[in-house]
Amino acid sequence: MGEGIMRLGFVSVNVTDLEAARKHYVEVMGMQMTDRTENEIYLKGWDEYDHHSIVLRQSNRAGLDKMAFKVHTYEDMEQLEKQLQQYGASVQRVSKGENHKVGEGLRFRLPSGHTMELFVEMEYKGKALPQVNPAPWPEGLIGVGAPRIDHLLITAERPHETVDFLMKALNFYMSEKVVENERSETPIAAWLFRSYTPHDIAIIPGKDEKLHHFAFWLDEFNELRKAGDVFSKHDVPIDVGIERHGITRGQTIYYFDPSGNRNEVFTGGYIAYPDMPVVKWTVDQLARGIFYFNHRQEWIEGFTGVTT
Structure with a gap:
């Protein structure tokens, strides 16, 4: 197998008011709008070079439309298609341009019901900085000035099935997991990566097909x-923050967009390597794993229970 999945490519999110969502993501988060149609807005951060990393879709309800991961080569994508089919997934081909500015790809559903796509090519847009002798950051950043998206967290009624699927069919690595006790191995929740961060995607217990949050990286x-x-x-x-996670060690604020989709700004954490041992959190210490500063159980239930 070649290199396989590289990173999270884009998140497509349903919003109930496209103009209110535009104001939030452009004027508050500082994203650049790269395109819009009657029902969709395409956005990127200043440190992202592909055409978009977020798609906002006008809908009658909030929540995740789909997630798409970028793959190194078409040979890698063919290999992943075989693995998906061996694992019993129903895989559809996506033709070039079916996703705006994106090349051909694959579409399938996770065991949790979420739609995932793989693609190799997206139109190149370039960063807000030059490629030769760049400054550390561009002038004129608005609001938060988020440089890029980082990860997303989804919920599943049987989390271990989706974790197993992502690791076996798509070669994700696991950085951390929640288990019943120190002797348990079956994940109740898990943090998985393909890039170099503690997680590109995480799965926690909850309703199938639901989005808990997607996150922006801050330096x-x-x-x-x-x-x-x-x-x-x-x-x-603001939902929670400023806080620190025990899991991933990241520092965080959680908040909501105007449609009720939860966002996160995230910094810190550690560099993840494919050969590193998996960190285990036992259920009795999970509150500390989620919010290290303020690990009150009643907080945690409200936090993990709200999804779109």
Whole structure:
């Protein structure tokens, strides 16, 4: 097998008011709008070079439309198609242009019912910085000025089935998992990666086909604090934060877009390697794993229970 999946490519999200969503993601988060149609808006961060990393879709309900992961080569995609079929997945071919500015790909459903796609090529847009002798950041950033998307977290009624699928059919690695006790191995929840971060996707217990959040990367803790200021200034509903995760060690603020989709700004964490041992969290310590500072159980149930 070649290199396989490289990273999270884009997240397509349903929103109930496209103009309110545009204001949130462009004027608060500082994303660049690269295109729009009557029912869709395409966005990228200033440090992303592909045409888009987020698609906002006008819909009568919020939640995840689909997630798409970028693959190194078409040979890799063919190999992954075989693995998916061996694993019993029903795989559809996606033709070039079916996704705006994206080349051909594959579409299938996870055991949790979420739609996932793989693609190799997307139209190149370029960063907000030059490729020769760039400054550390561009002038004129708006609001949070998020450089890029980072990961997403979904819910599943039988999380271990989706975790198993992602690891066996798509070669994801596991960084951390929640188990019943120290002797247990079956994941109740898991954090999986293909790039170099603690997670490109995570799966926790909950309803099938639901989105818990998708996250924006920030380069350092001071930017997280500034994001909190920006959210307060714009009356963005903050869910939790500033907090620290025991799982991934990241620092975080969770908040909601105008349709009720949960977002996260995330920094810190560690570099993940395919050969590193998996970190286990036992259920009795899960509250500390989720929010290391303020691990009150009643918080956690509200936090994990709200999805779109």
